Amino acid sequence: MLSEREDMNRRLLEVLDEATDPWGVKVLRVEIKDITPPRDLLDAMAKQMKAEREKRARILDAQGKREAAILEASGKKEAAILDAEGEKKSQILEAEANREKQILEAEGNRQKQILEAEGYKEAQYREAEARERLATAQAFKLNEISAAIASGRVEAVQYSVAKEYIASLGKLTASDNSKTIMLPVEATGMLGSLSGVSDLLKSVTK
Numbered sequence: 001m002l003s004e005r006e007d008m009n010r011r012l013l014e015v016l017d018e019a020t021d022p023w024g025v026k027v028l029r030v031e032i033k034d035i036t037p038p039r040d041l042l043d044a045m046a047k048q049m050k051a052e053r054e055k056r057a058r059i060l061d062a063q064g065k066r067e068a069a070i071l072e073a074s075g076k077k078e079a080a081i082l083d084a085e086g087e088k089k090s091q092i093l094e095a096e097a098n099r100e101k102q103i104l105e106a107e108g109n110r111q112k113q114i115l116e117a118e119g120y121k122e123a124q125y126r127e128a129e130a131r132e133r134l135a136t137a138q139a140f141k142l143n144e145i146s147a148a149i150a151s152g153r154v155e156a157v158q159y160s161v162a163k164e165y166i167a168s169l170g171k172l173t174a175s176d177n178s179k180t181i182m183l184p185v186e187a188t189g190m191l192g193s194l195s196g197v198s199d200l201l202k203s204v205t206k
Helices: 002-023 039-151 154-173 185-192 194-205
Strands: none
Touching: none
C-alpha cells in the first residue's frame, strides 16, 4: 500500500510539474495525505476482503480436516501393523515352543531308548556271564565225574548224580501248581540207592 502511494505521488508530481512549467512554476514535491474512495468502492473492497478471509478460513479448515483424516488413517494403519506384528510374533513364539517341546520329547524318547538298550545290553551281559559261570561249573563238575570214573570211584559218581536228581526233585516240589509228582520207574531204583549215598556221606564226614 505504501509503495502504491509513493508511485501515485511520483506520477502526480510529473503531471503537475509539466502543467505549471509554461508559467514558470516548478513543482518540487507532491504528497497525497488522504484518499476517500467512493462508498461503493469501499463496500466492494470490504466484500473482497471478507471473501478472501472466508476463502482462507475454508482452505485452512479443509487442510485441517485433511491432515486429521491423514493422521487418523495413519494411526489405524500403525495399529493394524502393530496388531499383525504382535499376532505374527505370537505365532512364531507358539511355533518355537511346540518345536522345543517336540525336540525335548524326542530327546527324552531317545534317552529312554538308549537307557533301555543299555539296560537290555547289561542284562544280556549279566545273563551271558551267569551262563558262562554255570557252564564253567558244569564243565568242572563233568571233569570231576570223568576223573572219578577214570579212577574207578563209582560211589562218588553215584553221589553226584543223586545230588543233581534230588535238586531237580526239589525244584519240582517247589512249584505252586505242583500237587502230585509222578516219578518214572527208574526213579525207584535211584531212591533205593539213597541208603548207599547216606553211607557215603558218613564216610566223607569222617
